[in-house]
Amino acid sequence: MPNLDLDVCIEQLLKKQLLGEALIKEICERTKQVLMRESNVVHISAPVTVVGDIHGQFYDLIELMRIGGYSPHTNYLFLGDYVDRGLFSVETISLLTCLKLRYPERVQLIRGNHESRAVTQTYGFYVECLKKYGSPTVWTAFTDMFDYLTLSVVIDNRIFCVHGGLSPSIHTLDQIKIIDRFREIPHEGPMADLVWSDPDPGKEEFAISPRGAGYTFGSQVVKKFLQMNDMQHILRAHQLCMEGYSVLFDDELSTVWSAPNYCYRCGNNASILEVGPNGQRHFNVFEAAPENERDGPLQIQNQEAREVSYFL
Numbered sequence: 001m002p003n004l005d006l007d008v009c010i011e012q013l014l015k016k017q018l019l020g021e022a023l024i025k026e027i028c029e030r031t032k033q034v035l036m037r038e039s040n041v042v043h044i045s046a047p048v049t050v051v052g053d054i055h056g057q058f059y060d061l062i063e064l065m066r067i068g069g070y071s072p073h074t075n076y077l078f079l080g081d082y083v084d085r086g087l088f089s090v091e092t093i094s095l096l097t098c099l100k101l102r103y104p105e106r107v108q109l110i111r112g113n114h115e116s117r118a119v120t121q122t123y124g125f126y127v128e129c130l131k132k133y134g135s136p137t138v139w140t141a142f143t144d145m146f147d148y149l150t151l152s153v154v155i156d157n158r159i160f161c162v163h164g165g166l167s168p169s170i171h172t173l174d175q176i177k178i179i180d181r182f183r184e185i186p187h188e189g190p191m192a193d194l195v196w197s198d199p200d201p202g203k204e205e206f207a208i209s210p211r212g213a214g215y216t217f218g219s220q221v222v223k224k225f226l227q228m229n230d231m232q233h234i235l236r237a238h239q240l241c242m243e244g245y246s247v248l249f250d251d252e253l254s255t256v257w258s259a260p261n262y263c264y265r266c267g268n269n270a271s272i273l274e275v276g277p278n279g280q281r282h283f284n285v286f287e288a289a290p291e292n293e294r295d296g297p298l299q300i301q302n303q304e305a306r307e308v309s310y311f312l
């Protein structure tokens, strides 16, 4: 496929039209080549707008770009969990992958715990691919590409960004850099911890996580990590925040959540975090896109009911 026109693909995806299977395979192959060259710790500069979990809520992804600006005018850092739960994981990850491939320096994609073969087989992405393409080919292409996603980003040497959080086996950025990340997310170890862990404002040290993967970590863990690596802030996603964001540990860590009305029923706000050239942080809060009302769970249910009655 010598003349792959990414601008045409992006235009089509912005209208929520699916790309063909062969095209997706080609785009994933080319994106792997780009991601392969990235370190496990990618260094970038502000200004950049940071986005938390999206979980297949395609209309809300469009809404956040309406608010935050479109690529490449706005630099974006996405913190992972692009797929599962929502109705449009395929459209969401197709668009984000095309944006990464088209503007590799202006779009950064970090791996979340849902960018995994095992998790997507349970939480929706696999079934959605089967339904929309009639075969698992597209799921295989995307999940193979997920193995190449980076694990962390540092903004201007002062903000450490990751999907989940810290790990008891990681004290320095150099220890992240030597992880062999080109694989399915393991059940335990430093790579699992980075995508699965959560802060616990009531604790000081590491503790067992109720999620059954990763750890919870407290104020002293955060303080020591920042000190040791000469940084000011940890920025992560991975946990639903009713206000769209939360700030903990004396402003040393924040969570950004970008799926409004999560699963079309949680009633929460969402946000994107705009990081300015001097490291200023501003949470831009937004609500669910109006399009969810006319092309959401209710309409899908009715459509499926019609499909069933047709065969009766």
Ligand SMILES: [Mn+2]
Binding pocket: 053, 081, 112, 113, 114, 163, 195, 237, 238, 239
């Ligand atoms: Mn997550």
